[in-house]
Amino acid sequence: MxxxxxxxxxxxxxxxxxxxxxxxxxxxxxxxxxxxxxxPPCDGKMFVLGLNYADHAAELAFKAPEEPLVFLKGPNTLLGHRKNTYRPDNIDYMHYECELVAVIGKTAKNVSRADAMDYIGGYTVGNDYAIRDYLENYYRPNLRVKSRDTCTPLGPYIIDAAEVADPHNLALRTYINGELKQEGSTKDMVFNIPFLVEYLSTIMTLEPGDMIFTGTPEGLADVQPGDEIVTEVEGVGRLVNYIINESQYLQSL
Known part of the structure; x- marks a missing residue:
């Protein structure tokens, strides 16, 4: 469903x-x-993985982390399918990040890796935009990079976990105005979903509707006002988003 x-x-x-x-x-x-x-199809806590694909880490001139590099994002960043994301004025590079998002289905605390997949209720598609201008170091200071209003399209829907046979073998693709720009596979995650559920649930309680953004592969490109961005995860969904400029966004408030 x-x-x-x-x-x-x-x-x-x-x-x-x-x-x-x-x-x-x-x-x-x-x-x-x-x-x-x-x-957005859910509105729980957002756990976002940085550098969770080795090829993407290399693309940014970083090494893949030895333990999960996780940060939290606020609800101000979320928006739904076919909505507008604004590109701030006076920046040089803003890029998409196509991600498989695992959605927690039941309360999880101190969950073992062996049992972790029982706590996944479903999956959706996320697009975790980043402002590359402010990417300063390994720890990815995310206030300016990742926490802008409208910078996290999500959806269109959650597909039940039982309908995704192997979430660790799915193609991820991003298109700008119909042109394929990014292609990878979830099989290349550094830390897979069971590892992440175990890791996160030892730190805090995970609740239904919480989201784990599992990272993006290499293949990033700059986006500009007027662009249509499509991020898709095989067997999960296709998420459409449009880029507007900052003035257009402020006028819409």
Whole structure:
């Protein structure tokens, strides 16, 4: 099953999603994908992995970490499918990061690696934009790099974990205006999902709806206002996002 949230008649509404990616209301009403007002499909804590693909670490002239490099992001960064992300003025390089996002399905504390996958409720697609200008060192200071409003598109939906046979063997792809720019595979993660659930659940309690952004492979490119960015994870979903300039964003507030 694919589960999502939309804004419908001014209310946050839970929906299911059909094979055409249309939203289905509880009363049977169908809202076409292009017409739905998509919200992020969940809103828990966001754990974000830095440098969790060795090729991406090399792309940034870093070595892959010896233990997970994790930071938290605030809810101000989240937005849904087919929404606008703004590029700040006076920067040189802003790039997408296509990521498989594992969504926690039940409360987890001190979970063993052997049992970790039992705590995954589903998966979705994340796009963790970064402002490369402020990427200063190994620890990726994320306030300016990763924590801007609108910089984390998520969705369109959560697909149940049982419907993804092997989350560690999925293709990830990113397109700018229809041109393939990034391609990799989740098999190349440095730290896989069971490792991350065990690691994180020893530090704090994980709750349903919490998200683990598992990192991105190499293949980054700058994005500009007017661009359409599509990030997709094989068997999970296709997330569409548009880049606007800072003035357009401020006018929309």
């Amino acid at each position: 694919k589960r999502a949230r939309i804004l419908f008649n001014g209310q946050v509404t839970a929906v299911t999603v059909n094979n055409n990616n249309d939203a289905l209301l509880a009363d049977g009403t169908i809202i076409a994908e292009a017409d739905a007002n998509w919200l």
